[in-house]
Amino acid sequence: MNYFPAFLKLDNKKVLIIGGGCIAFKKLEHLLDFTSNISLIALEFSNEMSTVIKEKKLHFEKRSYQKGDIKEFDIVIIAIDNIPLQAEIFEESKQYKCLCNSVDSTEYCDFIFPSYIKKDDLTIAISTSGSSPAVAKHLKRYLQKLIPSNICEFLQEMKELRKTLPKGKERMKILDKKAQNYINSWSDK
Numbered sequence: 001m002n003y004f005p006a007f008l009k010l011d012n013k014k015v016l017i018i019g020g021g022c023i024a025f026k027k028l029e030h031l032l033d034f035t036s037n038i039s040l041i042a043l044e045f046s047n048e049m050s051t052v053i054k055e056k057k058l059h060f061e062k063r064s065y066q067k068g069d070i071k072e073f074d075i076v077i078i079a080i081d082n083i084p085l086q087a088e089i090f091e092e093s094k095q096y097k098c099l100c101n102s103v104d105s106t107e108y109c110d111f112i113f114p115s116y117i118k119k120d121d122l123t124i125a126i127s128t129s130g131s132s133p134a135v136a137k138h139l140k141r142y143l144q145k146l147i148p149s150n151i152c153e154f155l156q157e158m159k160e161l162r163k164t165l166p167k168g169k170e171r172m173k174i175l176d177k178k179a180q181n182y183i184n185s186w187s188d189k
């Protein structure tokens with residue numbers, strides 16, 4: 001089965017990252033685009049990680065992972081370089097209601113990180129279901145070049161129009177036509 005694509009609201013969700021190296025940093029950067037309710041536990045934090053932790057005033061503990069650490073969290077990212085421990089934490093997570101991502105195997109993931117493009121309200125997420133993260137990254141770069149910089153203004157305009165017109169079939173038709181014309185105008189260039 002492939003992964004169900006959903007956009008999660010992270011307000012009031014507590015996120016824990018276990019690990020403080022290069023990959024933990026990548027996951028932290030991506031998460032910070034959507035929430036700052038992030039805590040971290042790691043034996044060692046890289047310099048870039050320590051800088052961001054300080055800058056964003058995130059809660060962190062410099063120590064080894066201990067059983068029970070994930071208990072209070074809704075979302076857990078296991079970004080340590082120890083695969084048996086990744087498996088152990090994933091197994092432990094089954095007794096709680098948290099969702100786990102581990103960076104070395106989809107076997108220990110309830111969800112995976114997509115590659116994404118974010119421009120204000122627009123988010124485009126790409127996944128290869130773990131088949132090739134490199135393809136996800138390069139497809140993102142390709143799509144980034146196709147999307148015009150004025151898309152945010154256009155979305156804002158559509159949002160306003162959607163608010164001012166009364167709900168119903170007529171509104172649907174107007175919005176659909178306007179969206180279609182906008183997207184089609186890209187290939188005219």
Ligand SMILES: C[C@@]1(CC(=O)O)C2=NC(=C\c3[nH]c(c(CCC(=O)O)c3CC(=O)O)Cc3[nH]c(c(CC(=O)O)c3CCC(=O)O)/C=C3\N/C(=C\2)[C@@H](CCC(=O)O)[C@]3(C)CC(=O)O)/[C@H]1CCC(=O)O
Nearest residue numbers: 103104105112113114115127128129130132133134136137
């Ligand atoms: C998309 C992105 C998002 C992000 O990190 O936020 C992301 N990986 C990215 C980059 C990347 N990762 C890797 C390379 C080297 C080339 C390659 O292997 O392809 C590159 C390319 C690079 O860094 O240039 C190596 C790698 N990745 C995973 C494993 C373990 C394994 O596959 O077993 C290994 C092998 C480790 C080893 O070598 O031992 C696993 C996962 N990586 C995922 C996400 C999830 C699946 C996403 C999907 O559906 O495709 C999943 C399953 C779990 C997860 O991490 O959530 C981000 C692009 C960010 C961007 O857009 O710029």
Ligand SMILES: NC(=O)c1ccc[n+]([C@@H]2O[C@H](COP(=O)([O-])OP(=O)(O)OC[C@H]3O[C@@H](n4cnc5c(N)ncnc54)[C@H](O)[C@@H]3O)[C@@H](O)[C@H]2O)c1
Nearest residue numbers: 019020021022023024042043044063064065079080081103
């Ligand atoms: N998902 C991805 O996109 C992706 C890409 C490349 C690599 N990886 C995998 O990610 C893993 C991490 O890679 P990295 O480059 O960040 O490694 P790293 O060595 O830079 O960092 C590992 C971190 O884990 C911490 N750690 C280790 N044992 C711990 C414990 N018991 N308790 C708390 N913290 C502990 C270390 O202190 C360190 O901060 C590797 O196993 C690698 O294969 C994943």
